[in-house]
Amino acid sequence: MDDLLTRRVKIGVQYIGTKYCGWQSQKNAVSVQELVEKALGGVLGHEVRLTASGRTDEGVHARRQVAHFDTDVEIKPFNLILGANVRLPDDIAVVDAEYTDNSFDARRDAKRKTYVYRMYVDSVRRPFLDVNHLQIYRQPDLSAMNKAAAALVGRHDFKCFCATGGNAKTFVREIFSCDVRQEGNIIEISVCGNAFLYNMVRIVAGTLLWVGRGKIKAEDLPQIIASKDRSRCGKTLPPHGLTLESVEY
Incomplete structure (x- = not known):
């Protein structure tokens, strides 16, 4: 990834947590985070690592979890949403996306x-x-x-x-x-x-x-x-x- 061209993207994720071990990635269970990262990576063509506002536990849902990631790929936010959602299961969706300041931190900046x-x-x-x-x-x-x-x-x-x-x-x-x-x-x-x-x-x-x-x-x-x-x-x-x-x- 070209650091000079890197931009930060802020996304909102909605999910029914029934089938998942929670938001955070774990070695021996399926998490929401890993599925969203995989979907975004499939759209952008590079590995994506999400930082979220916090973790939700196994079986807990989210109307709008917030996370951020960095990319040097230029893509319209709506196209990113559509591309990610066709790769996600029916109980997880990216509901919004926008470019944000590179200093934004989904976890530390949450009030x-x-x-x-x-x-x-x-x-x-x-x-x-x-x-x-x-x-x-x-x-x-x-x-x-x-x-x-x-x-x-x-x-x-x-x-x-x-x-x-x-x-x-x-x-x-x-x-x-x-x-x-x-x-x-x-x-x-x-x-x-x-x-x-x-x-x-x-x-x-x-x-x-x-x-x-x-x-x-x-x-x-x-x-x-x-x-x-x-x-x-x-x-x-x-x-x-x-x-x-x-x-x-």
């Missing part, structure tokens, strides 16, 4: 990420919803859930919301907003923050669900956060209900 955990209340399983919603059988108390969610907003040590196996150097994160809303039988837990710990949003969602079921009191959330004790939080909910909605710069 806000929004995740949404979705569930539906029904005694009967709904296959159309099961792809990206968790089925629950009883209506939880949304008022209590939102009261607990408000306690999460701000800059805190969120160690109690981190699963074992993470490699974070610090557990301090800032949550800009956290709310629970319902339309019909669909419940969405939306969390926006500067960054997240390993399984953090799924543990937050599990904890808020326990609040909604009366297993944890909403007023106890500040004390639980201060305790840094994972055992005082709710369960880690399954990955299929979680979607990375957006990344802001």
